[in-house]
Amino acid sequence: MDLLSYKDLKRKVWDTEKCCGCGACVGVCPTEALYFDEEPRHPKSNDYCKVTRDEVPCAACYYACPRADETCSDGFGTILSIYESKSKIRVSDAQSGGVVSSVLAAAFESNAIDGAIVMGVDKWSQAAQPAFVQTSDAVLGAAGSRYVWAPILKALREAIADRELHKIAIVGTPCVTSAVKRIRQSNVDVLSIYKNAIRVSLGLFCTEIFTDSLLEELRTGHGIKPWEISGFDVKGKFIVKLRDKAALELPLKDLRTSKRTGCEHCVDFTSEDADLSFGSVGASPGHTVVIVRTDVGEGFLKQAQRLGYIELSSGVDLASIAKIGAKKKGIPFETAMSLLKEPGYDAPSSSRKTE
Numbered sequence: 083m084d085l086l087s088y089k090d091l092k093r094k095v096w097d098t099e100k101c102c103g104c105g106a107c108v109g110v111c112p113t114e115a116l117y118f119d120e121e122p123r124h125p126k127s128n129d130y131c132k133v134t135r136d137e138v139p140c141a142a143c144y145y146a147c148p149r150a151d152e153t154c155s156d157g158f159g160t161i162l163s164i165y166e167s168k169s170k171i172r173v174s175d176a177q178s179g180g181v182v183s184s185v186l187a188a189a190f191e192s193n194a195i196d197g198a199i200v201m202g203v204d205k206w207s208q209a210a211q212p213a214f215v216q217t218s219d220a221v222l223g224a225a226g227s228r229y230v231w232a233p234i235l236k237a238l239r240e241a242i243a244d245r246e247l248h249k250i251a252i253v254g255t256p257c258v259t260s261a262v263k264r265i266r267q268s269n270v271d272v273l274s275i276y277k278n279a280i281r282v283s284l285g286l287f288c289t290e291i292f293t294d295s296l297l298e299e300l301r302t303g304h305g306i307k308p309w310e311i312s313g314f315d316v317k318g319k320f321i322v323k324l325r326d327k328a329a330l331e332l333p334l335k336d337l338r339t340s341k342r343t344g345c346e347h348c349v350d351f352t353s354e355d356a357d358l359s360f361g362s363v364g365a366s367p368g369h370t371v372v373i374v375r376t377d378v379g380e381g382f383l384k385q386a387q388r389l390g391y392i393e394l395s396s397g398v399d400l401a402s403i404a405k406i407g408a409k410k411k412g413i414p415f416e417t418a419m420s421l422l423k424e425p426g427y428d429a430p431s432s433s434r435k436t437e
């Protein structure tokens with residue numbers, strides 16, 4: 083009988099500042115015992131836990147949490163192939179090549195999914211908003227990267243437990259894709275509906291995410307109001323895109339106070355646990371790098387290509403990916419480069435710029 087509960091999460095994850103804020107524990111708890119309030123470092127409990135109150139086995143939160151039993155990440159995960167890609171449809175607010183949104187739109191068109199968990203934004207406050215969408219239009223409306231944190235996987239409850247959908251895609255940063263993998267691999271009863279409903283996991287490259295104190299910092303330190311912001315980007319510097327003015331570029335080191343604490347423990351840059359990983363570094367301007375990691379991922383990507391939603395080409399600059407990946411893992415660049423090129427984890431040579 084598994085009597086692990088949120089108290090074990092508290093001991094191993096919350097109290098050690100390892101919580102990445104993915105929201106998985108909140109989303110899967112059958113008694114809605116867990117929640118986030120203004121304190122973003124970790125969730126809290128209202129103590130309506132089945133285990134601690136009634137000794138009914140559950141442990142869903144524990145086995146959904148990517149930080150509860152962390153294993154050391156070796157290399158950059160499975161890599162079947164690497165492409166540069168660009169959307170062939172209009173994706174208005176695309177962050178890079180609009181490929182994540184296009185793959186999802188194609189998946190809706192071919193009925194491969196009946197819902198997707200993405201991250202929307204309140205354009206007035208710039209607060210990130212975990213969103214569950216069910217149409218291509220809605221998915222295209224949620225394009226772009228949110229650098230202000232929100233617990234995206236809390237949307238699991240609405241998507242799967244409440245609406246009882248069976249074919250869900252989930253977009254997330256590497257920590258989120260690790261939670262998704264853990265749910266897919268778990269044998270816990272309460273997690274089985276989630277496990278069975280997740281069709282595909284789309285991961286983003288990620289170096290860090292910021293708490294909403296970032297918005298306060300921009301307002302007080304730089305006189306920028308949230309509604310003047312049209313988006314963010316990180317390209318060596320932190321870029322604040324503004325609606326009516328030239329973008330503001332800030333050195334990243336000046337924003338450290340706003341970085342989420344759980345990011346300090348993170349060594350995954352490329353979403354190693356996803357079916358498909360997407361990033362901008364290593365791609366030409368207006369394009370997205372796509373790493374194919376599983377057959378499921380390959381199926382979704384090729385379907386988007388077949389339906390004319392995306393184009394795939396060669397020419398990824400692996401050295402740029404290795405450079406950031408090495409820094410995040412604390413390994414030498416040469417090691418990172420050889421891990422990305424290791425035979426068996428190899429991309430087709432035609433898709434390489436740096437052979």
Ligand SMILES: Cc1cc2nc3c(=O)[nH]c(=O)nc-3n(C[C@H](O)[C@H](O)[C@H](O)COP(=O)(O)OP(=O)(O)OC[C@H]3O[C@@H](n4cnc5c(N)ncnc54)[C@H](O)[C@@H]3O)c2cc1C
Nearest residue numbers: 176177178179180181182183200201226228288361362363
């Ligand atoms: C916090 C963060 C940090 C990143 N850091 C890097 C980096 O250092 N280097 C790099 O190369 N790429 C980074 N990326 C990835 C990059 O910004 C793009 O998301 C990626 O290149 C895909 O672009 P696209 O145009 O194909 O995606 P789009 O078509 O614009 O779609 C993006 C999708 O991601 C969803 N989304 C946006 N923000 C989040 C979020 N916070 N959590 C979950 N889902 C989200 C959107 O709802 C949308 O569905 C980062 C992304 C995020 C969110």
Ligand code: SF4
Nearest residue numbers: 111131132140141143
């Ligand atoms: S009821 Fe289950 S998921 Fe919720 S807090 Fe307790 S052990 Fe965790």
Ligand code: SF4
Nearest residue numbers: 101102104105107147
């Ligand atoms: S890492 Fe995710 S699942 Fe684990 S405690 Fe934090 S929010 Fe919950």
Ligand code: SF4
Nearest residue numbers: 256257288290345348
């Ligand atoms: S740096 Fe790591 S912990 Fe932080 S948001 Fe990105 S993937 Fe999650």
